[in-house]
Amino acid sequence: MGKLRKKHNWKGRQQSDPQQPADQEKTDVVVELQDGGRLKGVDESNALVLPANKTKKKKVSVTSVSTKRPLTKKQRKELQKVLERKEKKAQRADILTKLAEVQLPESELKLLYTTSKLGTGDKLYQTKMLSDEIKDGDTGPKISSVSGANRKRKWKEDEEEEEQKAEESSDLDTSSDEEEEKDEETNETTEMIESKETISPCLEDKQEVKGEQNKTEQDGQNEKKISDPEKIQNKTPSEPAVFVPVDRSPEIQEARLKLPVLAEEQVIMEAVRENPCVVICGETGSGKTTQVPQFLYEAGYASGSGIIGITEPRRVAAVSMSHRVAKEMNLPTQVVSYQIRYEGNVTSDTKIKFMTDGVLLKEIQKDFLLQRYSAIIIDEAHERSVYTDILIGLLSRIVPLRNKKGMPMKLLVMSATLRVEDFTDNTKLFRTPPPVIKVDARQFPVTIHFNKRTPLEDYTGEVFQKTCKIHRMLPPGGILVFLTGQAEVHSLCRRLRKAFPFRKGNTTTGVDEEADTSEAMRKFKKAKQKKTVVFRPPPPGTRLCVVATNVAETSLTIPGIKYVVDCGRVKKRFYDRVTGVSSFKVTWTSQASANQRAGRAGRTEPGHCYRLYSSAVFGDFSLFSEAEITRRPVEDLVLQMKDLNIDKVVNFPFPTSPSAEALVAAEQLLVSLGALKEPPRTGRVKDIERARLSCPITPLGRAMASFPVAPRYAKMLALGKQQDCLPYVIAVVAAMTVREIFEDLDRPAGSEDESSKLTQRRARLTQMRRLWAGQGASLLLGDLMVMLGAVGACEFAGCTPKFCEENGLRYKAMVEIRRLRGQLTNAVNAVCPEVGAFVNPKMTPPTEHQVFCLRQIVLAGLGDHLARRVQAEDILDPKWKNGYKTPLMDEPVFIHPSSALFKTLPEFVVYQEIMETTKMYMKGLSAVEAEWVPQLLPQYCHFGSPLESPSPWLCSSTGTVRCHRSSTFCKFSKANTVTMF
DNA sequence: GAGCACTGC
Numbered sequence: 008m009g010k011l012r013k014k015h016n017w018k019g020r021q022q023s024d025p026q027q028p029a030d031q032e033k034t035d036v037v038v039e040l041q042d043g044g045r046l047k048g049v050d051e052s053n054a055l056v057l058p059a060n061k062t063k064k065k066k067v068s069v070t071s072v073s074t075k076r077p078l079t080k081k082q083r084k085e086l087q088k089v090l091e092r093k094e095k096k097a098q099r100a101d102i103l104t105k106l107a108e109v110q111l112p113e114s115e116l117k118l119l120y121t122t123s124k125l126g127t128g129d130k131l132y133q134t135k136m137l138s139d140e141i142k143d144g145d146t147g148p149k150i151s152s153v154s155g156a157n158r159k160r161k162w163k164e165d166e167e168e169e170e171q172k173a174e175e176s177s178d179l180d181t182s183s184d185e186e187e188e189k190d191e192e193t194n195e196t197t198e199m200i201e202s203k204e205t206i207s208p209c210l211e212d213k214q215e216v217k218g219e220q221n222k223t224e225q226d227g228q229n230e231k232k233i234s235d236p237e238k239i240q241n242k243t244p245s246e247p248a249v250f251v252p253v254d255r256s257p258e259i260q261e262a263r264l265k266l267p268v269l270a271e272e273q274v275i276m277e278a279v280r281e282n283p284c285v286v287i288c289g290e291t292g293s294g295k296t297t298q299v300p301q302f303l304y305e306a307g308y309a310s311g312s313g314i315i316g317i318t319e320p321r322r323v324a325a326v327s328m329s330h331r332v333a334k335e336m337n338l339p340t341q342v343v344s345y346q347i348r349y350e351g352n353v354t355s356d357t358k359i360k361f362m363t364d365g366v367l368l369k370e371i372q373k374d375f376l377l378q379r380y381s382a383i384i385i386d387e388a389h390e391r392s393v394y395t396d397i398l399i400g401l402l403s404r405i406v407p408l409r410n411k412k413g414m415p416m417k418l419l420v421m422s423a424t425l426r427v428e429d430f431t432d433n434t435k436l437f438r439t440p441p442p443v444i445k446v447d448a449r450q451f452p453v454t455i456h457f458n459k460r461t462p463l464e465d466y467t468g469e470v471f472q473k474t475c476k477i478h479r480m481l482p483p484g485g486i487l488v489f490l491t492g493q494a495e496v497h498s499l500c501r502r503l504r505k506a507f508p509f510r511k512g513n514t515t516t517g518v519d520e521e522a523d524t525s526e527a528m529r530k531f532k533k534a535k536q537k538k539t540v541v542f543r544p545p546p547p548g549t550r551l552c553v554v555a556t557n558v559a560e561t562s563l564t565i566p567g568i569k570y571v572v573d574c575g576r577v578k579k580r581f582y583d584r585v586t587g588v589s590s591f592k593v594t595w596t597s598q599a600s601a602n603q604r605a606g607r608a609g610r611t612e613p614g615h616c617y618r619l620y621s622s623a624v625f626g627d628f629s630l631f632s633e634a635e636i637t638r639r640p641v642e643d644l645v646l647q648m649k650d651l652n653i654d655k656v657v658n659f660p661f662p663t664s665p666s667a668e669a670l671v672a673a674e675q676l677l678v679s680l681g682a683l684k685e686p687p688r689t690g691r692v693k694d695i696e697r698a699r700l701s702c703p704i705t706p707l708g709r710a711m712a713s714f715p716v717a718p719r720y721a722k723m724l725a726l727g728k729q730q731d732c733l734p735y736v737i738a739v740v741a742a743m744t745v746r747e748i749f750e751d752l753d754r755p756a757g758s759e760d761e762s763s764k765l766t767q768r769r770a771r772l773t774q775m776r777r778l779w780a781g782q783g784a785s786l787l788l789g790d791l792m793v794m795l796g797a798v799g800a801c802e803f804a805g806c807t808p809k810f811c812e813e814n815g816l817r818y819k820a821m822v823e824i825r826r827l828r829g830q831l832t833n834a835v836n837a838v839c840p841e842v843g844a845f846v847n848p849k850m851t852p853p854t855e856h857q858v859f860c861l862r863q864i865v866l867a868g869l870g871d872h873l874a875r876r877v878q879a880e881d882i883l884d885p886k887w888k889n890g891y892k893t894p895l896m897d898e899p900v901f902i903h904p905s906s907a908l909f910k911t912l913p914e915f916v917v918y919q920e921i922m923e924t925t926k927m928y929m930k931g932l933s934a935v936e937a938e939w940v941p942q943l944l945p946q947y948c949h950f951g952s953p954l955e956s957p958s959p960w961l962c963s964s965t966g967t968v969r970c971h972r973s974s975t976f977c978k979f980s981k982a983n984t985v986t987m988f
Numbered sequence: 989g990a991g992c993a994c995t996g997c
Contacts, residue, residue: 319996320995320996321994321995321996322995322996347996347997348996348997363995363996363997364996364997365995365996365997366996366997368996368997369997390995392995392996393995393996394995394996394997395996491993492991492992492993493991493992493993494991494992556993556994557993557994558993558994560994577993578992578993578994579993579994580992580993580994589992590992591992591993593993635995643997647997714997715996715997716997746992747992751991751992753990753991754991830997903989903990904989904990905989905990909989922992924990924991924992925989925990925991926990928990
């Protein structure tokens with residue numbers, strides 16, 4: 008209130024200032040004005056006594072009575088006003104010319120446009136929509152929705168804006184330094200509203216306008232009905248506007264103001280207030296991840312019982328963003344917190360919670376309505392990670408449900424690209440398309456240079472040539488090279504090093520490579536996490552050249568990059584839906600990713616991107632890369648959904664749906680594992696078909712769904728309690744879940760010294776693998792025994808980096824296994840408390856009997872991954888020697904040379920995966936006894952009639968007749984039946 | 989006898 012009063016008639020008060028310098032050109036008036044004493048007296052009284060409208064009337068007379076007669080008090084006052092106005096005009100002209108000198112370029116100016124209106128009560132979100140519609144030529148009903156008084160108000164504002172330029176010089180003061188004052192302004196207005204929380208004419212007025220807009224938009228009515236307070240209440244519940252103050256440091260405040268997203272605060276918040284779901288598009292560098300949660304916080308979305316949740320696709324991002332936002336807001340980590348798979352600092356005081364997408368998915372399992380949250384932000388939705396997609400699908404249902412229950416929740420989907428049609432144009436997902444708000448990024452122009460011809464063979468050679476050329480010919484600035492794999496990165500680095508050996512003091516040809524190995528990358532990521540280093544600047548006289556794979560596209564930002572060399576290719580994992588075989592292939596990248604790569608050159612200054620392919624080839628690239636969910640098996644996702652009682656997964660509102668085959672395959676696998684009820688096999692074909700895709704979950708499936716691992720491994724955990732095998736099963740499952748536990752020692756060495764070291768380490772690892780594989784019975788557990796041995800030994804030694812380094816184990820993987828073991832142990836105890844599982848760091852190797860039992864448990868989980876050695880008589884080709892037959896492939900598969908069973912060649916094996924390289928290789932093997940198959944995998948077997956020989960016999964102990972039957976191992980459908988034995 | 993980009997619960 009105090010501020011309001013202070014503002015009242017403030018212009019009038021300003022007039023009493025007697026210190027205005029005289030205008031030399033207007034002599035007649037000057038004389039009068041120099042009589043300061045009298046004037047002062049006159050003014051003092053007038054300012055307080057004279058009514059404003061009277062002065063206005065006299066305004067006209069001033070011009071006519073302008074000559075020599077002594078002026079009346081009123082005239083003098085008028086004159087002074089004119090003078091002041093002129094004076095201000097002159098000042099303004101001066102300021103304008105000065106401003107013009109420091110005028111921002113058009114592009115940057117656009118970013119600032121809306122800041123000048125912050126907190127003025129202007130509805131920017133509506134205005135924006137309007138102008139967009141006009142641009143599209145759509146002058147339909149939506150425009151007329153801003154009708155009557157509201158439209159008038161808008162016109163008036165537009166007019167006023169022009170008038171202001173001519174008349175209201177005082178406005179200039181605020182606009183000239185609006186950037187600094189902007190936040191103050193916001194505070195002021197919102198404080199005003201806050202202080203009138205109970206009944207304030209100002210607030211009511213504002214809401215009435217809003218109610219009006221909503222109403223007219225929806226049913227085409229106008230003012231008359233709008234004044235009906237009940238209706239307004241129905242449409243827009245009258246809630247007090249909230250502003251939660253945040254105590255930011257001046258430095259933070261200053262840095263924030265430079266972020267483009269800040270200019271859109273009001274647009275975003277208005278959209279959020281008026282829509283349950285909002286999509287925000289803003290490229291990296293727009294500041295959306297750090298600022299949008301703060302907008303929501305300041306608007307009171309964390310003031311009640313609910314909190315604000317933000318999901319990230321990567322753990323590092325969740326942790327570092329929570330720290331950064333806490334720092335920006337000057338709040339402790341108990342309030343701005345994070346939660347990732349194994350750790351978190353969430354407390355009962357948490358108001359803003361950053362988490363990985365999987366964490367939120369797990370939370371939905373516990374509380375479908377997510378009642379703790381008042382708003383959820385899905386960040387990096389453009390990456391289309393499977394969990395992000397599932398989350399958006401789920402939230403599209405949760406949000407309306409929450410609204411229906413009177414506990415409204417907001418959903419914000421944030422994407423770095425404009426490809427949001429999968430979210431907005433998908434009526435299955437959102438019946439009314441959510442509004443899309445575009446935020447510009449702070450980005451310098453990047454000049455794109457296409458090759459005239461596209462090298463198809465030796466593109467790495469072309470990359471080398473181009474990199475050398477840039478280094479020799481072009482001004483300073485870092486080079487970032489995109490290649491597809493580790494081998495290419497190594498090879499290019501070697502060639503560059505050879506071409507430009509680093510010499511101290513060499514100013515022309517020094518190339519300093521920083522990230523030429525995966526370890527360097529890892530070190531860098533670690534450093535990034537700790538916020539200690541970024542990249543260390545290159546020594547003087549050298550140029551930074553970073554050779555990287557895709558990681559540099561999204562996961563890390565390297566400062567000082569001016570040139571990007573893009574080979575246009577990417578290595579992707581492919582997965583054969585029918586056979587389940589994985590492979591890695593190099594393919595063309597997408598236009599979106601090529602642009603993302605180019606963007607890396609314009610972070611700190613204008614840059615150049617050299618695309619080593621023609622513009623025609625670029626035109627042939629797909630616009631975006633496909634969503635992950637369409638390229639991988641989905642049994643884990645289907646199980647999670649079934650656990651949420653979504654039986655008909657085909658009907659789930661996926662932003663992009665997985666293929667029908669993938670869904671059927673997932674459901675069949677889950678039925679085989681006993682996680683889903685078997686569908687009826689008889690009845691009408693249509694009904695059978697439908698039932699196959701809507702099998703309900705079983706109690707075993709519920710238990711499996713609570714284990715955060717793939718369903719095959721979850722099944723092993725569910726069976727693990729027999730024979731005290733659980734600790735071993737947990738360790739094996741943890742090791743199988745974490746990829747690549749052994750270090751890649753086959754990489755080419757950079758120097759002779761490194762080469763001999765690598766040879767030494769390789770020998771040591773081979774020796775250790777042999778040791779961990781054990782002897783006799785344990786050997787048959789195969790690669791899983793090696794994993795178990797490695798985990799046991801590493802844990803026994805305290806899981807130190809030194810032990811890992813010495814024994815060829817990836818330290819990061821071992822730490823992950825250690826944490827996963829802990830998590831799985833807890834999960835198992837939660838389902839089955841009587842087992843009392845615990846993690847024993849001094850785990851003894853399993854007994855012979857336990858190994859036997861473990862092999863059976865593994866078979867039960869990997870039943871569909873059974874392979875039988877090709878019989879001698881079936882070897883049609885010499886290449887088939889040592890081959891194995893699987894149910895789904897005609898061609899044989901082979902045991903990978905790194906496997907512990909490579910030389911053993913058991914009759915039956917189960918495998919973790921088949922990877923196609925030079926051959927089809929099975930990895931992660933374990934040997935299986937033939938007689939276990941019909942016993943443990945009856946669901947895959949078809950039994951023949953009793954055999955006559957050996958003849959049936961009476962089992963005296965059980966009193967039953969026993970017999971031999973032939974059995975056929977088959978998988979899934981009869982069409983795929985394959986006789987295994 | 990090998991040759992794998994990146995992630996999340």
